[in-house]
Each structure stands twice: as structure tokens, then as C-alpha cells.
Amino acid sequence: MTIFIKNGSVVSSTGVIQADVLIDGETIAAVIAPGDTSLGANLEATADQVFDAQGKYVIPGGVDVHTHMELPFGGTFASDTFETGTRAAAWGGTTTIIDFAVQKQGERVQDSLAAWHAKADGQCAIDYGFHQIIGGVDDDSLKAMDELVNEGITSFKLFMAYPGVFYSDDGQILRAMQTAANNGSTIMMHAENGIAIDVLVQQALAEGKTDPRYHSLTRPWETEAEATNRAIMLAKMTGTPLYIVHMSAKQAVQVVQQARDEAWNVFGETCPQYLYLSLEDHLSQPGFEGAKWVCSTPLRSKAEHHQEELWRYLRTNDLSIVSTDHCPFCMKEQKELGVGDFSKIPNGIGSVEHRMDLIFQGVVDGQITLERWVEITATTPARMFGLYPRKGVIAPGSDADVVIYDPAGRTEIGYEKTHHMNMDHSAWEGFNISGHVDTVISRGTVVVDNNQYIGTKGHGKYLKRGMNQYLV
Numbered sequence: 238m239t240i241f242i243k244n245g246s247v248v249s250s251t252g253v254i255q256a257d258v259l260i261d262g263e264t265i266a267a268v269i270a271p272g273d274t275s276l277g278a279n280l281e282a283t284a285d286q287v288f289d290a291q292g293k294y295v296i297p298g299g300v301d302v303h304t305h306m307e308l309p310f311g312g313t314f315a316s317d318t319f320e321t322g323t324r325a326a327a328w329g330g331t332t333t334i335i336d337f338a339v340q341k342q343g344e345r346v347q348d349s350l351a352a353w354h355a356k357a358d359g360q361c362a363i364d365y366g367f368h369q370i371i372g373g374v375d376d377d378s379l380k381a382m383d384e385l386v387n388e389g390i391t392s393f394k395l396f397m398a399y400p401g402v403f404y405s406d407d408g409q410i411l412r413a414m415q416t417a418a419n420n421g422s423t424i425m426m427h428a429e430n431g432i433a434i435d436v437l438v439q440q441a442l443a444e445g446k447t448d449p450r451y452h453s454l455t456r457p458w459e460t461e462a463e464a465t466n467r468a469i470m471l472a473k474m475t476g477t478p479l480y481i482v483h484m485s486a487k488q489a490v491q492v493v494q495q496a497r498d499e500a501w502n503v504f505g506e507t508c509p510q511y512l513y514l515s516l517e518d519h520l521s522q523p524g525f526e527g528a529k530w531v532c533s534t535p536l537r538s539k540a541e542h543h544q545e546e547l548w549r550y551l552r553t554n555d556l557s558i559v560s561t562d563h564c565p566f567c568m569k570e571q572k573e574l575g576v577g578d579f580s581k582i583p584n585g586i587g588s589v590e591h592r593m594d595l596i597f598q599g600v601v602d603g604q605i606t607l608e609r610w611v612e613i614t615a616t617t618p619a620r621m622f623g624l625y626p627r628k629g630v631i632a633p634g635s636d637a638d639v640v641i642y643d644p645a646g647r648t649e650i651g652y653e654k655t656h657h658m659n660m661d662h663s664a665w666e667g668f669n670i671s672g673h674v675d676t677v678i679s680r681g682t683v684v685v686d687n688n689q690y691i692g693t694k695g696h697g698k699y700l701k702r703g704m705n706q707y708l709v
């Protein structure tokens with residue numbers, strides 16, 4: 238099966254060129270400059286399928302390195318399965334996800350990984366890999382980290398938040414970092430001071446402050462900046478690469494910036510919700526509506542100007558990646574668990590379908606360049622998590638994960654209009670984006686075209702990953 242994409246503007250992290258793209262089977266066979274006939278004069282005539290991308294961008298499929306399908310949280314489970322979540326991702330131009338297998342205290346890490354394979358294998362519309370959450374750092378789980386590296390799990394997430402659930406104390410973090418430093422893997426950190434937050438939460442509840450907005454007010458920026466700083470100091474002691482997930486506070490990113498200026502292997506990630514949504518406009522909506530936007534780290538105050546600074550840090554590369562932290566919960570029977578007590582609202586927002594569009598809006602708004610859009614949503618995620626150049630670039634030999642994106646199109650996000658995630662609402666209702674995902678190709682198979690999903694469950698393959706490719 239061959240696919241010929243003609244007349245498009247092929248975008249990479251380093252530039253835009255006019256070129257045709259030839260796909261043969263599951264891989265990119267050639268990127269052909271105008272007038273180059275070295276592969277034959279009329280490739281179009283012999284191709285099985287032809288797309289005319291005149292006026293459109295041809296980009297590598299999105300790589301979303303932070304999703305939580307079926308995550309157990311707060312007495313319920315994230316509402317997307319691997320089947321529904323990866324299908325929604327495909328709709329939005331994402332062709333690779335990396336999800337988190339979850340080990341809880343007392344559980345064998347290997348068993349938790351097997352459980353994640355059981356959920357995902359044979360279910361996915363697009364390719365997928367795993368990070369491993371270590372929720373109980375002890376001798377056995379540390380040994381397991383070494384084993385998992387050989388299975389293509391080269392990144393481990395730890396939590397400084399959620400005491401009694403996923404939380405690790407500083408000694409546990411230090412030991413896990415020493416292990417990672419030794420086996421070459423990357424530590425991913427949920428950097429919030431969970432012990433301090435728990436005190437603030439109990440105090441707020443005792444004062445009758447139960448509305449969703451108190452979720453943010455009890456997690457002030459200092460709790461993120463302090464934990465970020467502590468994580469970096471611990472990483473410096475061990476020499477482990479450190480990737481701070483879902484950053485929302487500008488002061489926390491400033492700490493990352495300082496470490497990067499000193500040439501430490503410290504990397505920052507943010508998510509669309511922190512670039513567009515806020516405490517005032519979303520979390521503070523009347524009644525229980527704000528629960529839709531309860532996530533951690535929390536949405537922050539517009540008045541504090543975090544959003545502008547996060548965009549700036551994306552330009553300076555102090556934030557290297559935009560992932561979604563896709564962790565959807567329905568309002569009914571899930572978010573509703575926190576009626577009358579914001580601390581019982583399951584944490585998470587569903588966005589896996591909208592990341593490419595939402596960040597393209599940053600190009601339209603003049604926040605980032607076209608090349609940077611591709612870099613922070615596809616190329617850097619692939620390199621950071623050992624998938625490049627198989628993923629994240631359109632080049633001969635790479636997997637044929639390709640999106641034809643129409644900058645003149647429009648995407649009106651809304652539950653009734655464009656929603657394919659397994660949720661009963663959209664956190665992005667009413668967002669009207671300049672740009673549209675026209676065609677999505679996953680490993681040489683067209684999975685979305687003409688506003689139709691034509692992929693299949695089980696097409697997505699498990700990806701064994703290499704090491705972080707930014708390390709020297």
C-alpha cells in the first residue's frame with residue numbers, strides 16, 4: 238500500500254518546505270522536493286492513494302506523552318478506555334500516546350505493568366507506550382525499575398502530592414532518583430507539596446469552603462514552586478534527568494529555567510489547560526460547574542499572569558513539551574463525588590482530542606512559530622522519551638504517522654459538535670479554533686479523513702522506548 242501526499246507544506250521543528258511525501262507500507266519512503274524526479278517522474282499515478290495537500294500543512298502525527306486512560310483516582314476510574322481515548326486522540330491528530338502504568342504501595346511493579354498491558358493491548362487506535370508510576374518506593378520496586386528499562390519503560394513518575402495515595406517522601410524520591418541515575422532512565426515528577434496542601438485543604442473545609450474553586454486556592458503557587466525546587470535539588474544530588482510534569486505556576490518554571498541555565502538535565506512540561514483556562518473564568522463558575530476544571534496542578538489566577546509567562550517559557554524552551562495530562566471524568570457519578578467537598582472531586586481534565594488544535598491556536602495568536610508547534614507537540618516529546626526518529630518527524634524511514642492540517646479550516650470544540658472522548662461534557666466547550674485536522678495517517682493507515690473515523694481498534698502497537706535523547 239502506497240500513499241502519495243502532494244503539494245503540501247511539510248513542517249518540521251527546523252523549517253517548512255514545499256514537498257511531496259511518499260508512504261510505502263508503514264513507513265515514510267521519501268520526502269520529495271518539487272522537480273526531483275530521481276524516484277520516478279509520476280509517483281502519483283502509481284500510488285494506491287493520493288491526497289492533495291495544496292495550501293495545507295503536512296506535519297508529523299502528534300505525540301502526547303501524558304495520558305491516563307482508566308486511571309484509578311478518588312474512588313473511580315478515568316472515563317476513557319484505551320479504545321475510546323486513543324480513538325479521540327486520532328480524531329485530533331495525535332498518533333502516539335504514552336500512558337502511565339500505576340503501581341500502588343505493596344503491589345509488584347511488574348504486576349501493575351501487566352495490568353496496564355491487559356487494558357491497552359489490542360484496544361488502541363494509535364501507537365502507545367507506557368511510563369511507570371512508582372507509588373510505593375521500596376527495595377522491590379527499585380529493582381523493578383532496572384528490569385523495566387529493558388522492556389522499553391525508560392521513565393518513572395513519582396508524586397510529591399497525594400499523601401497516602403501515590404506520595405513519596407524525600408528519602409524515597411532520592412532512592413528512586415539514584416536508581417534512575419544508575420540505569421539511565423528519566424524521573425518524571427508531580428511537583429506539589431502535598432503535605433502542606435493537605436493542611437490547607439483541611440483548614441478550608443473546616444471553614445466551610447467547599448466549592449470547586451478552593452481546589453486551586455488550597456494549592457497556591459508556592460506549593461508548586463517549592464516542590465519543583467526540592468525535586469531539582471534532589472535530582473542534582475543524584476545526577477538523574479528530571480522532567481517536571483503539568484506545570485502551571487510561572488514561579489515554578491522560573492526554578493526550572495535557572496537549573497537549565499546551569500546546564501542541568503531538567504525539563505518542563507505544561508498542558509493546554511494552563512495556557513487557556515483560569516481560576517476566575519472556569520474553576521469559579523457558579524454552583525458545582527467548576528468541578529469540570531479540577532485538576533492538579535490547579536488552574537491558576539488570570540490576575541497573576543501565569544498564562545502569558547507559560548507561553549513565553551514555551552518560546553524560550555524552559556518549557557519543552559505540551560502534553561494533555563488527559564484524565565477525563567464525567568460530571569455524573571464521578572466529579573459529583575465532590576459535591577459539598579472539593580477535595581473529593583476526582584482530579585483531571587479530558588483534552589487528548591484537542592491538543593494539536595489548541596496549540597496551533599498559539600501559532601495563529603502569534604505566541605509560537607509553526608515550527609515550534611510541531612516541536613513541542615511531536616518532535617521533542619518523541620526525543621524526550623526515546624521514540625525519535627521513529628516518531629515525531631517526517632523523514633525517510635520514520636513511521637508514517639502524518640497529519641494533513643488545514644490552517645484555513647475551523648474547529649468548533651463542543652460536546653455536541655466535535656467530541657469523541659468518553660465524557661458527558663467538554664472542558665473546552667465553545668473554543669472556536671482557526672485550523673482543522675483533515676487527514677490522520679497512523680503507520681501508513683488512514684485513520685481519520687473527511688471528518689470520519691475509519692481506523693480500527695487494535696491497529697495501535699505497543700512501543701518499546703529508548704532513553705531520553707536530550708542527555709549528553
Ligand code: URP
Nearest residue numbers: 532533534562564584585
Ligand atoms: O489532575 C490530574 N493531573 N490528574 C491526573 C493525575 C496526575 O497527577 O497527573
Ligand code: ZN
Nearest residue numbers: 427482483533
Ligand atoms: Zn501528576
Ligand code: ZN
Nearest residue numbers: 303305562564
Ligand atoms: Zn497526569
